Amino acid sequence: MPQIPGQGGRNEDPADELVRSFGRQFKIFRERAGLTQAELGEQLGYGEAQIASIEQGRRIARPQTIDRADELLGAGGVLTARKKEIGHARYPAFFRDAARIEEEAVEFHQYASLVMPGMLQTDEYARAMFTVRRPRRTHAEIDQMVTARLARHALFSRKPAPCLSFVLEEVILHRPFGGVRVLRGQLEHLMLTGDNPNVEIQVMPTRVTDHAGVDGPFTLMTPEGGEPVGYVESQGNGRVITDRETVRGFSVRYGILRAQALCPDASMQHIEKLLQGEL
Numbered sequence: 001m002p003q004i005p006g007q008g009g010r011n012e013d014p015a016d017e018l019v020r021s022f023g024r025q026f027k028i029f030r031e032r033a034g035l036t037q038a039e040l041g042e043q044l045g046y047g048e049a050q051i052a053s054i055e056q057g058r059r060i061a062r063p064q065t066i067d068r069a070d071e072l073l074g075a076g077g078v079l080t081a082r083k084k085e086i087g088h089a090r091y092p093a094f095f096r097d098a099a100r101i102e103e104e105a106v107e108f109h110q111y112a113s114l115v116m117p118g119m120l121q122t123d124e125y126a127r128a129m130f131t132v133r134r135p136r137r138t139h140a141e142i143d144q145m146v147t148a149r150l151a152r153h154a155l156f157s158r159k160p161a162p163c164l165s166f167v168l169e170e171v172i173l174h175r176p177f178g179g180v181r182v183l184r185g186q187l188e189h190l191m192l193t194g195d196n197p198n199v200e201i202q203v204m205p206t207r208v209t210d211h212a213g214v215d216g217p218f219t220l221m222t223p224e225g226g227e228p229v230g231y232v233e234s235q236g237n238g239r240v241i242t243d244r245e246t247v248r249g250f251s252v253r254y255g256i257l258r259a260q261a262l263c264p265d266a267s268m269q270h271i272e273k274l275l276q277g278e279l
Contacts, residue, residue, distance in 0.1 A: 025078070037051040037055070040069070043072055098221075110167070113169045115177070122182075168204065169204050174274075191272065202261040203266075204260065213257050216234070218231065220254055229241060230242075
């Protein structure tokens, strides 16, 4: 996530200048259209302060906001053309390379051991996750993080549909981040997502003793026309792995994990029982 301008110093995220330059461009088109920040905000459903934050590079505009602003300001597609790069600026620097691969993935497979994968999180679950993280974030930063995370869900509706699968440790289904109501909504979302014909969700029972995931969570992605890559993330750092032998090892382990976990149908039944309070 880009740092707040003026706080980055020598370690300033390069995306900060990208966001600021977009803000300057946004302001030029607004002034050319003869609108005040308040007038444009009213048409976009934003407050005057929010428009000011976008123009000052302190807030990243949502994709739909950019599209609407481009239309209202007669920008002729100039603002919309920058939507993708501005979207990438929402992500932490360590995740941006993975995000670009993820967007083009024809296959996406993930093993998760501690929390629900971002690709499967509901709005409320994601907000709870970002809220409990340390150091604490401001409400504006959390809003930006949640928006970025939910934007990744576009992968599910992309055409042609990619192949997605997830192996989730059973403990993830029990830990009530945000409270019982948020967890219940998350489990219901898993049930709906599992109905998608190109998505398979499997639960790894805690009772399993021969477990191929002892090295921790990881993701496997195959971009269109490219070689499979791995991605690992821990403690605010992430790394895309392209070494073929290492990626092959991930692939082998993931295949074993899928064999050790409950099958997709049994996994959905397990989640349904949790929702019914039978477990």
